[in-house]
Structure formats: C-alpha cells, structure tokens
Amino acid sequence: MNTLANSAAVAPPGRVQMLRKRYFPTPLQGLVSVVSAGLLALILWKLLNWAFLSAVFGADGSAADCRAAGGACWSVIANRWRIIFFGLYPYAEQWRSALACVAVVAMIVLSCIPSFWRPWRLAAVWIVGTAIYYILMKGGVLGLRYVGEEQWGGLALTLFIFVATCLIGFPLSIVLALLRRSNLPVISRGTGLLIDAVRSLPLLAILFAFAVVVPFMLPGWLQTGKLYRVVFGAGLFFAAYQAEIIRGGLQGVPRGQEEAAMALGIGYWHRVGKILLPQAMRNALPATINQFVIGFKETSLVIVVGFFEILASGNAAYGTGEWTFAYREVYAFIALIYFVFTYSLSRYGAYLERRMAISSR
Amino acid sequence: MADTHPTNVPAVQINGMNKFYGHFHALKNIHLTVHRGEKVVVCGPSGSGKSTMIRCINRLEEHNSGQITVLGTELNDDVASIDGIRREVGMVFQHFNLFPHMTVLENCVLAPMLVRKTPRAQAEAAAMRYLEKVRIPEQALKYPGQLSGGQQQRVAIARSLCMEPEILLFDEPTSALDPEMISEVLDVMVHLASEGRTMICVTHEMGFARRVADRVIFMDAGEIVEEADPETFFQSPSSDRTKQFLSQVLGH
Numbered sequence: 001m002n003t004l005a006n007s008a009a010v011a012p013p014g015r016v017q018m019l020r021k022r023y024f025p026t027p028l029q030g031l032v033s034v035v036s037a038g039l040l041a042l043i044l045w046k047l048l049n050w051a052f053l054s055a056v057f058g059a060d061g062s063a064a065d066c067r068a069a070g071g072a073c074w075s076v077i078a079n080r081w082r083i084i085f086f087g088l089y090p091y092a093e094q095w096r097s098a099l100a101c102v103a104v105v106a107m108i109v110l111s112c113i114p115s116f117w118r119p120w121r122l123a124a125v126w127i128v129g130t131a132i133y134y135i136l137m138k139g140g141v142l143g144l145r146y147v148g149e150e151q152w153g154g155l156a157l158t159l160f161i162f163v164a165t166c167l168i169g170f171p172l173s174i175v176l177a178l179l180r181r182s183n184l185p186v187i188s189r190g191t192g193l194l195i196d197a198v199r200s201l202p203l204l205a206i207l208f209a210f211a212v213v214v215p216f217m218l219p220g221w222l223q224t225g226k227l228y229r230v231v232f233g234a235g236l237f238f239a240a241y242q243a244e245i246i247r248g249g250l251q252g253v254p255r256g257q258e259e260a261a262m263a264l265g266i267g268y269w270h271r272v273g274k275i276l277l278p279q280a281m282r283n284a285l286p287a288t289i290n291q292f293v294i295g296f297k298e299t300s301l302v303i304v305v306g307f308f309e310i311l312a313s314g315n316a317a318y319g320t321g322e323w324t325f326a327y328r329e330v331y332a333f334i335a336l337i338y339f340v341f342t343y344s345l346s347r348y349g350a351y352l353e354r355r356m357a358i359s360s361r
Numbered sequence: 362m363a364d365t366h367p368t369n370v371p372a373v374q375i376n377g378m379n380k381f382y383g384h385f386h387a388l389k390n391i392h393l394t395v396h397r398g399e400k401v402v403v404c405g406p407s408g409s410g411k412s413t414m415i416r417c418i419n420r421l422e423e424h425n426s427g428q429i430t431v432l433g434t435e436l437n438d439d440v441a442s443i444d445g446i447r448r449e450v451g452m453v454f455q456h457f458n459l460f461p462h463m464t465v466l467e468n469c470v471l472a473p474m475l476v477r478k479t480p481r482a483q484a485e486a487a488a489m490r491y492l493e494k495v496r497i498p499e500q501a502l503k504y505p506g507q508l509s510g511g512q513q514q515r516v517a518i519a520r521s522l523c524m525e526p527e528i529l530l531f532d533e534p535t536s537a538l539d540p541e542m543i544s545e546v547l548d549v550m551v552h553l554a555s556e557g558r559t560m561i562c563v564t565h566e567m568g569f570a571r572r573v574a575d576r577v578i579f580m581d582a583g584e585i586v587e588e589a590d591p592e593t594f595f596q597s598p599s600s601d602r603t604k605q606f607l608s609q610v611l612g613h
Contacts, residue, residue, distance in 0.1 A: 259421050260460070263450070264447065264451075264472035264520070264521070265524065267444055267475075270475050275460055279461070356462075
C-alpha cells in the first residue's frame with residue numbers, strides 16, 4: 001500500500017490533475033471557467049444549429065422554405081454560386097472561367113514549390129499559366145467565343161487581379177529596393193520619393209487615377225483596357241510597400257556579407273542574386289507573407305472602378321428580389337473562400353520559415 | 362596559381378597613398394612595396410589604419426590620392442579591372458563573413474563557379490582539397506552556423522584559397538576567436554606561409570609575426586612608423602612609439 005502511494009506521488013501529474021490545476025485553482029477561478037465554458041458551448045450550439053441543424057441545403061430549397069426553417073439558407077449558395085464564382089461571365093461559357101481559375105491556382109501552387117525556384121522554370125510557369133488564363137477568359141481564338149474584360153467577374157476576376165498584381169508588384173519591388181540603395185543620390189532619392197509618394201496615397205485614389213485619369217494622359221497607342229491599368233496601379237501600390245519590406249530585409253544582412261563577396265571578385269548581379277537577396281528575403285519573409293495576404297484582400301477595392309470581383313458578385317448574388325434576406329449566408333460563404341486562400345498563404349509562410357531555419361541554426 | 366601577371370612586378374606597390382573619412386585623415390602618405398612571395402605582418406594600436414590600409418589593396422575602401430598597383434594593375438574606378446584584381450587577391454576577415462545560407466562546400470565553390478566558370482565537379486574537388494588543407498573536410502556539408510568560430514575561420518581561409526589567389530590578405534583573423542581556437546587558425550596560416558604565396562596579415566599575434574614574417578610593419582595614427590625584419594623589429598626597434606607598443610603587447 002505504502003509503496004503504491006509513494007509511486008503515485010512521484011509520478012507526473014495525470015490529465016485530471018492538470019485540468020484541475022489549470023481551470024479550478026480557486027473557487028472564483030473555477031466559477032469563471034464554468035461560466036466561460038457555458039458561454040462557449042451556447043455560442044457553438046447556436047452556430048451549429050444555424051449552420052447545419054435548422055439549415056436548408058440544396059438548390060430546390062425556396063426562400064419560403066428557408067424562412068420556415070429559421071436556420072441558414074444555403075440554398076442561396078446552391079442557386080447563385082455561379083454568380084459568386086464567375087460574375088457576369090456568359091452562362092454557357094462559364095466552364096472556361098472555371099478552368100481559368102484552376103490554371104491560376106495551379107500556377108500559384110507550382111511557383112510555391114522550391115524546386116521550381118529557377119528563373120526559367122518560374123518564367124515558364126507564369127507565362128504558360130497567364131496565357132492559359134487569358135486565352136480561356138478572353139477567347140476570340142481557337143473557336144472560343146470572345147468575352148470582354150468588362151464581363152469577367154467573381155472569384156475568377158479576384159484571382160486574376162491578385163496574381164497579376166503580384167507578378168507586376170513583386171519584381172518591381174525588388175527593382176525599387178535595389179535602386180533605393182544605389183550609391184548615386186539621384187537614383188536613391190528619386191526612388192525614395194516615388195515610394196513615399198505612392199505610399200502616401202490611398203489605394204482607392206490610385207485605382208481611380210489609373211482607371212479614370214491616366215487614359216487622358218496616355219497616347220493612343222498606349223491605351224489599354226481599364227482592367228490592365230487598374231491592375232498596374234495595384235501592382236505599383238503593392239511594390240511600394242514590398243520594396244520597403246525588402247529594403248528592411250537587406251539592412252538586416254551584415255555589411256561583411258557583401259564585402260566577402262566583393263573580395264572574392266563576385267560581380268554586382270551575382271552578389272545581389274546569390275548573397276544579398278536570399279538572406280534579405282529570409283529576413284523579410286513574415287512581413288512579405290503579410291503583404292501578400294493584404295494584397296489578396298485589397299483586390300475587393302476594384303469594385304469602386306466598376307469590376308465585379310468576388311465580394312461585389314456576392315452582393316449581386318443575394319441582391320435580387322427573392323434572396324435579399326440571405327446576405328449572411330453569402331457573406332459567410334465568401335469569408336470561407338477568403339479564409340481558405342489567406343490561411344493557405346500563412347501556412348505556406350510558416351513552412352518556408354521552417355525550411356529556411358534549417359540553414360540558419 | 363594561374364600566373365597571368367608578369368612576375369617581375371611587385372605583388373603590391375603603394376605610393377604616397379592618402380585616405381580621408383570626411384575631415385579625418387585616416388592614412389597619411391603611405392609608401393609600401395610587397396614583393397612576390399613575401400610575408401608581411403602589419404601591427405599597431407587599434408585605430409592606427411592598418412585594416413583600412415589592407416582593405417584599400419582590394420578596394421573595399423577607396424583611397425583619395427596616391428597610387429596602389431596590385432600585380433602590375435593600378436587600382437582606379439574601372440570596375441572590370443577591380444574585379445580582376447579581386448580574383449587574384451583573397452581576403453580573410455575578422456568576422457569570417459561566411460555565407461550563412463550555404464553549406465561549407467557551397468561557400469567554397471560559389472566564387473570559382475561564378476567568377477572563374479569552373480565546372481561544378483572540378484570546383485568541388487578543389488574545394489575538398491583545400492578543406493583538407495585546413496583540416497576540416499568532414500564539415501563540408503554543414504552550414505556555417507553549425508561550426509565553431511575557429512572552424513568557421515578555417516573554412517573562410519579555404520574559401521579564399523579556392524580562388525587560387527596570388528595574394529592573401531588577413532584582416533585580424535584571430536581577433537574574434539575564443540582563446541582556445543586561436544592556435545588552430547594560426548597553425549593553418551603558418552602552414553600556408555610555407556607555400557610561397559604572398560601574405561599580408563594584420564594581426565596582434567606577435568608570436569606568429571616572429572615565426573613567419575619576412576617583414577613587420579608598425580603603424581600608428583595612419584602612418585607607417587617602422588618597417589623591419591622581425592629580428593630587428595622585436596630586438597631593437599628604432600622608434601619610441603614601437604617600443605611603447607611592444608612593451609604593451611609583450612609585457613605580460
């Protein structure tokens with residue numbers, strides 16, 4: 001008996017003991033724990049009840065059914081998902097829009113895989129991916145019907161704006177960051193002024209300017225579609241912020257690194273490409289992922305210049321007579337889509353940090 | 362050693378060189394000739410300009426007046442000729458400056474592959490040879506962060522050797538090391554000195570100077586104060602400043 005009791009005393013605390021210690025150390029704290037748990041359970045139950053138990057699923061649920069059931073009305077999604085995903089894209093051609101989304105997502109995924117981080121491989125992935133998207137969406141070739149940019153919309157448009165913004169903004173940000181640390185004051189100050197000017201403007205103003213004002217200033221042969229001007233404006237905005245993030249990363253690389261490379265006779269471009277940027281990007285990784293997440297969410301601002309990206313398409317999805325009451329469901333659905341993308345991005349960032357940590361032990 | 366330079370010119374020739382940081386006169390009218398194969402040790406109190414002087418030799422610092430000629434090529438603003446000289450002048454730094462995101466082997470093959478266009482297999486074979494020379498071949502696949510200071514400095518020496526430079530500059534290579542690691546680095550340097558390469562070492566290691574130097578240079582306040590063979594330098598220095606410095610360094 002005695003030995004048993006002793007061995008129990010030296011054994012590590014069991015799960016029950018741990019729980020008691022953590023949640024019921026004093027009567028008052030025990031009370032707080034119980035009340036909090038009760039509140040949490042209530043909220044979860046309400047949510048579960050709304051989202052699943054009293055909800056109406058399926059495309060044949062009508063607005064009246066939903067009101068009777070009292071829970072979430074997922075029928076609105078089942079009926080209107082095409083608008084959320086594809087916007088005003090012609091109904092019969094929406095398979096093209098879907099394939100284009102797949103192409104863009106595949107392009108993002110491929111360029112996230114480290115073995116694709118060779119300049120020509122990345123270039124190949126981006127050129128092929130963008131070409132597939134463009135041909136599928138716009139048509140006019142290969143027997144595909146022509147669909148103008150003003151008819152693009154929904155998730156397909158959101159993905160396009162995000163990817164195009166990054167493809168313009170990220171390389172531009174590296175160029176700006178490098179110019180900013182140039183030895184020539186004209187270049188470094190000039191770049192600094194440009195970055196500060198872009199950062200001092202709200203994104204909305206930039207989008208407006210590129211959509212409405214810029215066409216007046218461009219010669220005829222440079223007139224492109226509004227969508228491309230807007231994407232360029234968003235890319236410029238992205239680049240201004242990302243350039244400062246990369247500059248911060250570059251400042252974190254000790255001066256001796258560049259000196260060592262110089263002493264070995266390594267030229268400027270190799271110093272930048274092989275020594276400085278890899279280390280700067282590692283320093284800048286958390287802030288960079290942050291910037292990409294912000295960039296993804298800011299695509300929703302293009303609604304002000306008349307593009308129906310996913311959020312605007314969502315408004316249209318519930319906005320027609322019969323489904324006006326079901327805005328919660330639509331927004332919950334769109335929030336879920338945003339979450340899937342941004343959460344994947346942040347998990348990918350965490351993976352990269354782990355991967356890079358191996359070489360910095 | 363690729364002997365692309367005429368052998369009748371000195372390795373380094375510095376004539377009336379001056380260097381300013383703003384109004385601060387860091388190097389004053391420096392004259393120095395280092396011959397092929399010569400081992401020169403530069404010493405002096407901190408702030409005396411000795412690091413600045415050897416950093417001018419591969420143009421990590423720019424001089425403001427006078428001439429520096431390395432292996433017959435004068436240093437000026439011509440980027441191509443500077444890169445050419447840097448290929449022939451290796452440098453070992455106080456803080457090692459290994460590239461932390463690359464393995465030891467990658468550190469060693471990077472410059473030969475990028476600058477000399479050596480094929481990878483050949484560059485790796487050479488790198489392994491030099492890593493053996495600095496007695497650290499078993500660490501080739503580790504990252505610098507996993508090595509001790511002494512090991513990192515030996516890798517840094519191997520990295521410079523991989524470029525097969527004619528001249529090796531050492532900028533206080535043992536100053537950042539824990540005391541017990543100094544000798545492993547000095548041993549490697551002594552071994553290198555026996556191989557006929559031109560070496561210019563800024564160091565406080567007077568024992569090393571006595572053992573390998575053909576000539577010891579003492580600098581103070583941006584000037585070369587004394588220049589002598591080790592025997593004369595340590596036994597009968599002519600300047601009072603040298604005497605004072607030696608009594609401080611050797612005093613205990």
